[in-house]
């Protein structure tokens with residue numbers, strides 16, 4: 001009955017969310033809390049009864065869902081918009097960063113989520129837009145309209161194509177070639193660095209997810225910067241291979257949300273709990289993107305440089321054979337020791 005999924009509609013919806021404009025998804029009309037303000041909210045929901053949509057990871061902190069319900073921290077929860085929930089109160093509801101400074105008063109009451117699939121899709125769209133996963137529901141005229149299928153189509157990795165390639169000598173690998181990938185409507189430009197010459201062996205491959213703080217600023221909170229450079233050296237040393245630089249900042253939640261997770265880590269939460277308290281999955285990355293890039297480069301058998309079994313499983317699930325996992329652990333420092341221990345203890349990293 002419906003038209004073919006339209007990724008362009010999802011792209012328009014992402015743009016509208018970031019600008020603070022209302023959108024509609026399959027029967028729900030929504031305004032992102034993060035980009036709203038009191039006036040926009042008043043125009044969007046004049047009776048102030050529309051409810052606030054959050055994710056169950058956040059709802060657990062607010063005691064609106066139990067741990068069991070939060071097995072999927074991204075599941076939608078609808079909070080009744082009690083008369084006292086004005087714009088600042090809704091912001092405090094959405095953003096756990098302020099919990100210590102402004103303890104939430106409540107009481108909050110949940111309501112059944114109308115159109116749960118649309119609500120879940122809206123929370124996914126907030127993540128794609130790099131915003132907090134929280135919305136006002138209302139009735140204002142939407143600036144953009146998308147369906148859940150449009151959003152999935154927008155994320156479909158098979159639409160990725162090679163945009164261009166060029167020689168790029170880099171420190172540690174002077175004969176490297178850079179290949180850029182794009183998919184229509186998406187702002188992300190993933191990169192592959194091809195190092196050395198194919199020699200008949202499966203290439204040594206590193207999936208590196210973007211980390212502005214670690215890759216560029218030399219952050220000591222994680223191991224990304226040293227892992228990036230060590231990967232280039234290891235690939236060069238192995239004869240040949242590929243470094244994929246994936247635009248999946250913050251394990252897929254975006255830079256600003258990752259920095260919010262860092263603020264929660266400053267309050268004592270570890271990297272796993274920080275993500276779920278914000279209302280995100282522990283790891284929101286889609287390694288199908290990496291599989292598609294390898295396929296466009298003609299590689300379906302790889303030796304994978306990683307400590308993360310989820311990367312091996314993610315590639316294998318999309319048709320890439322991982323003939324060997326090659327460990328990629330680097331020395332800890334006082335600032336990232338807890339982060340590395342959490343990865344070992346809570347996300348199955350083999351260090």
Ligand SMILES: Nc1nc2c(ncn2[C@@H]2O[C@H](COP(=O)(O)OP(=O)(O)OP(=O)(O)O)[C@@H](O)[C@H]2O)c(=O)[nH]1
Nearest residue numbers: 209210211222248249250251258261271306307308
């Ligand atoms: N959300 C969030 N992302 C983080 C945090 N610390 C680092 N990252 C992101 O995690 C990603 C780095 O992960 P990877 O280097 O691929 O590491 P990994 O998944 O642990 O796997 P391997 O290094 O391959 O073993 C980058 O996108 C970072 O921005 C954090 O505390 N919270």
Ligand SMILES: [Zn+2]
Nearest residue numbers: 211214222224
């Ligand atoms: Zn990092």
